[in-house]
Amino acid sequence: MIETGALWTVIILLGLGSFGLRFVFTGLVGDRAMPDWLLRHLRYTAVAILPALVAPQVVWPSVTDGVFDIPRAAAAVVTLAVGLGTKNVLLAMTSGAGTLYGLLYLLG
Amino acid sequence: MTTTTRKSPYRQGILDAAPFILMVIPFATLFGVIATEAGLNIIETMAFSIVVIAGAAQFTALQLLQENTPTVIVLVSALAVNLRMAMYSASLTPYIGAAPMWQRALCAYMTIDQSYLVSISKFEKEPDMTVPARVAYFMGVVTPIVPMWYGFTLVGALVGAQIPESWALDFAIPITFLAMIAPMFRTMAHVVAALVAVVVSLLAAGVPYSLGLIIAGIAGMMAGAQMELWLERKGANK
Numbered sequence: 001m002i003e004t005g006a007l008w009t010v011i012i013l014l015g016l017g018s019f020g021l022r023f024v025f026t027g028l029v030g031d032r033a034m035p036d037w038l039l040r041h042l043r044y045t046a047v048a049i050l051p052a053l054v055a056p057q058v059v060w061p062s063v064t065d066g067v068f069d070i071p072r073a074a075a076a077v078v079t080l081a082v083g084l085g086t087k088n089v090l091l092a093m094t095s096g097a098g099t100l101y102g103l104l105y106l107l108g
Numbered sequence: 109m110t111t112t113t114r115k116s117p118y119r120q121g122i123l124d125a126a127p128f129i130l131m132v133i134p135f136a137t138l139f140g141v142i143a144t145e146a147g148l149n150i151i152e153t154m155a156f157s158i159v160v161i162a163g164a165a166q167f168t169a170l171q172l173l174q175e176n177t178p179t180v181i182v183l184v185s186a187l188a189v190n191l192r193m194a195m196y197s198a199s200l201t202p203y204i205g206a207a208p209m210w211q212r213a214l215c216a217y218m219t220i221d222q223s224y225l226v227s228i229s230k231f232e233k234e235p236d237m238t239v240p241a242r243v244a245y246f247m248g249v250v251t252p253i254v255p256m257w258y259g260f261t262l263v264g265a266l267v268g269a270q271i272p273e274s275w276a277l278d279f280a281i282p283i284t285f286l287a288m289i290a291p292m293f294r295t296m297a298h299v300v301a302a303l304v305a306v307v308v309s310l311l312a313a314g315v316p317y318s319l320g321l322i323i324a325g326i327a328g329m330m331a332g333a334q335m336e337l338w339l340e341r342k343g344a345n346k
Contacts (some may be wrong), residue, residue, distance in 0.1 A: 001147050002173045010182050011152070012170055015159030023216040025198040030323045031206035039200075040333040044301035046228050047201040048328025049192050050221070051302045052309035053322055054282040059310060069329050072279055079283050083290020092287035093127060097247045100279055 071103035117241040121248020124230065127287075128222045131280045132256045135163050138263020140166070146174050157261040158194045161254070165190040196224040196327060200344070202230045202314050204246065206239045215243065218250040225288050232292070256287060297339060301332025 033040075048051030058076040060066040083089065115123070143153040160166050179184075196219050204215060226249045232244055293299050301346070304341040305328025312320030 002289065006179050006182075007148070007152060007173060008155075009179055010173060010186075011155050011159050013183055013313040014169055014186050017183065018160055018162055018165065018190050018193065019217060021187070021190055021194040022219040023213065024194050025201040026204065026212045026216045026219070027197075027209070029198075029201050029205060030209075030212065034202065036196075037333070039202060040336060041329040042195075042199045042202070043336070044298065044332030045195050045325070046225060047170045047194060047289060047292055048301045048305035048332065049321070050225060050285050051326040052305040052324035052328060053221070054285050055306040055309045056313050057278075057282050060313070061278065063276075072276075072282075075279060075284055076286055079286040080290055083287050084293060085133045085252070087289065087291040090127060092239050092290055093283055096283040098288060100283070102277060104276060 071100050071107060074103055075100035112155065117237070117245040120253075121226070121230075121245040122251050124226050125222065125249040125250075125252050128226070128284060129252050129256055130259045131284045132222070132253055133260050134275075134280060136257045137262035137264035137267075139163065139166055139244040140266070141268055143170060143261075144268050146170055148265075150227065151263070153257070154262060157258055160186075162190050162193070163215070163257075164318075181284075185318075188322075189323050191319075192325060193219055195322075196221075196228075199228060200231075203228075204239060204242050207243045211243050215246050218246075218254055221285070222252070222253055223250045224256045225285070229288065229292055249284040260282075295336070295339070297332045297335035301328040302337040304328045304331035 054076070058073055059068060061069050061072050064072075075096045078099040079092050082095040083092035086092065139157060140153055143156060144150075148156070156166055160169075164172045165186040168189045169182050172185055173180045197216065200215070200219065205213065207215070223246065227242070231237065232243060237245070280313075289302075293302065304326045307322060308327040309324035312323050314320070315323065
């Protein structure tokens with residue numbers, strides 16, 4: 001059982017801390033110029049962080065207890081390939097989902 | 109039928125965020141279910157989703173609270189999971205940093221993976237957007253996503269039923285992110301940044317407190333920046 005005091009401490013401090021992380025640049029730096037070297041790095045934030053976020057889930061999915069899963073890996077590859085080839089987000093998503101369900105059905 | 113009328117940035121944002129509704133619904137419902145199972149009442153569960161508004165960090169905190177982890181460790185771990193938000197904040201700053209303070213604070217509160225990703229791809233694609241148009245677009249993006257996050261946390265808390273594992277909804281997140289990120293690979297530098305980040309994230313998967321993600325992200329960003337400089341120098345020498 002989670003203790004009520006600890007729970008509310010976590011909710012409030014985690015909320016404040018998360019807002020702080022989100023506000024630190026948008027709010028505090030604002031429209032002050034940032035150095036070129038920093039901007040050059042920031043241009044790659046999205047293409048670095050998000051693939052890094054999903055890569056472990058693709059290779060070691062938590063629902064299979066970390067065991068490599070062919071349908072999930074194939075779905076990831078198809079999604080990325082269709083996305084790169086067509087630049088069409090919805091087509092990439094549906095191709096990936098189709099691959100996942102198709103292979104889960106065939107191999108399941 | 110093709111429409112010739114230009115949509116307002118706000119409405120365009122709503123439309124572009126639509127695919128993410130499918131991904132927020134199961135994720136939010138799941139949080140509601142798990143929080144209820146952990147003994148949280150509806151007010152506590154909703155406060156969690158409204159105050160913190162960050163899926164992965166909420167799951168982390170809840171998990172550790174159940175294991176009676178000291179409060180400080182719970183906070184450090186969940187904030188480490190959320191550290192990428194500071195990087196999103198920095199990345200958005202050149203685009204919306206000139207907006208009024210209250211708008212920046214509002215955008216900061218609603219900076220999550222989905223709103224960041226949809227907005228940054230739009231801002232990069234259309235560098236001529238004005239600052240108010242960018243803020244309006246961002247607000248459009250969060251309009252369907254954030255209320256869904258609150259609403260389906262509540263549904264999960266009320267219904268408490270498990271979503272069948274055979275639906276494989278765990279994989280909605282990787283598929284949506286990969287589909288969104290693919291059109292952003294415009295130069296060799298973007299590709300190199302992603303490849304380095306992926307390799308490092310797999311190598312650093314064992315690093316505690318999800319810090320492997322931050323290490324991988326920084327490594328990828330450095331690789332992208334170096335590749336950009338190298339490509340510029342190569343171009344200048346021709």
